[in-house]
Amino acid sequence: xxxxxxxxxxxxxxxxxxxxxxxxxxxxxxxxxxxxxxxxxxxxxxxxxxxxxxxxxxxxxxxxxxxxxxxxxxxxxxxxxxxxxxxxxxxxxxxxxxxxxxxxxxxxxxxxxxxxxxxxxxxxxxxxxxxxxxxxxxxxxxxxxxxxxxxxxxxxxxxxxxxxxxxxxxxxxxxxxxxxxxxxxxxxxxxxxxxxxxxxxxxxxxxxxxxxxxxxxxxxxxxxxxxxxxxxxxxxxxxxxxxxxxxxxxxxxxxxxxxxxxxxxxxxxxxxxxxxxxx
Numbered sequence: 001x002x003x004x005x006x007x008x009x010x011x012x013x014x015x016x017x018x019x020x021x022x023x024x025x026x027x028x029x030x031x032x033x034x035x036x037x038x039x040x041x042x043x044x045x046x047x048x049x050x051x052x053x054x055x056x057x058x059x060x061x062x063x064x065x066x067x068x069x070x071x072x073x074x075x076x077x078x079x080x081x082x083x084x085x086x087x088x089x090x091x092x093x094x095x096x097x098x099x100x101x102x103x104x105x106x107x108x109x110x111x112x113x114x115x116x117x118x119x120x121x122x123x124x125x126x127x128x129x130x131x132x133x134x135x136x137x138x139x140x141x142x143x144x145x146x147x148x149x150x151x152x153x154x155x156x157x158x159x160x161x162x163x164x165x166x167x168x169x170x171x172x173x174x175x176x177x178x179x180x181x182x183x184x185x186x187x188x189x190x191x192x193x194x195x196x197x198x199x200x201x202x203x204x205x206x207x208x209x210x211x212x213x214x215x216x217x218x219x220x221x222x223x224x225x226x227x228x229x230x231x232x233x234x235x236x237x238x239x240x241x242x243x244x245x246x247x248x249x250x251x252x253x254x255x256x257x258x259x260x261x262x263x264x265x266x267x268x269x270x271x272x273x274x275x276x277x278x279x
Contacts, residue, residue: 070185074223077174077181081231084167088238092164097245098131106135106252115259117142130160131249138253142263149260153253157246164242171235175228182224189217 094100105123109115121139124132137156141149193213 068185068189068220070181070188070220071223074178074181074185074220074227077178077231078227081171081174081227081234084171085230085234088167088234091167092238092241092245095127096129098249099127099129102127102129102131103248103252106131106256110252110255110259117260117263120256130164130245131252134160134249134253135256138257138260142260145264146257146261149257153250153257157250157253161242161246164246165239168235168238168242171231171238175232175235178227178231179221179224182221185220185224186217189213189220193217 090096102123106120109120109123117139121136124135124139134153134156138149138153141152190213193210193216196213197210
């Protein structure tokens, strides 16, 4: 079974983001080292003698609001990440993937001397889950050659894997897009910052104006990383959990399929008749 993973994409985006931010900071630091006018040097000297207690604290809420309109899609992405994290946590519970009674029951049937496909199908029907659906897809093929049973098992497992990975792909997308949105906001903020600094009056403190503009411009990058890092972590966690459970399901299916080989050539199980009998 092929289970794809897109975890390398968020890390590539984060690597690109870090390089671009480093380049921007390197450029702005060079500009900030421009010789200041005598008036600005005097002002800086007076400010340097102020006590450390006068340094204001960083207003987080005001800082986030100053990030601009690009904070809106980043905030929406954060809500999507939270919603998917809750939904996948509930969907990937053990009883939804492979209930313990069903797992133990099928394992005992695979080891018993007399195997009854109808009893195995009834057990799967009693515990609706990923394991049950995958096994049912193979059990209804009872009577067909073993390669066809294996193909049915693989096809059902891949279908379930695609369904389980649906929301996880959205987490990977959020982990890739959020830092890029943050970078877009930072670049736009840098442009505004440079424009404002370039048009300051003669003798104004350009270094101070540049520094205040830079820290505001970096707000969107911070917000994007705050969203991207948990999204990438959650996607990795969910993908690992899905992979482990599906490997267990396939291993159990491979143990069970040889027990269906003696029934080759007999009439196939009728799904509708089985479900009617179970009800």
